[in-house]
Amino acid sequence: MNVSVLTRPGCHLCEEAIGELREWLGERLPEEPRIEVELIDIEKDDELHRRYLERIPVIRIDGRDISDLAFDSELFEAAFSDRSEGAG
Numbered sequence: 001m002n003v004s005v006l007t008r009p010g011c012h013l014c015e016e017a018i019g020e021l022r023e024w025l026g027e028r029l030p031e032e033p034r035i036e037v038e039l040i041d042i043e044k045d046d047e048l049h050r051r052y053l054e055r056i057p058v059i060r061i062d063g064r065d066i067s068d069l070a071f072d073s074e075l076f077e078a079a080f081s082d083r084s085e086g087a088g
Contacts, residue, residue, distance in 0.1 A: 001083055004038040006048065006058040017057040017071040024073055 007014035042048040055068040
């Protein structure tokens with residue numbers, strides 16, 4: 001499972017969302033192998049910058065946008081559960 005966050009330098013909302021996401025993963029998956037959170041800097045890709053500048057932070061699971069503007073634990077949990085059940 002790939003968890004990623006679209007972000008950019010100096011984005012305080014992004015920093016908050018990343019912290020909340022990592023906290024959520026740590027609380028719910030203490031015994032699981034650690035899931036790495038990939039940080040994708042939209043400043044390094046013109047297309048991502050154009051599409052996501054007004055929406056970051058965007059949280060993704062396996063390349064699918066789950067939430068934007070903030071970490072939404074309910075949306076993430078639903079998507080995470082769906083993905084986990086499908087993998088098993």
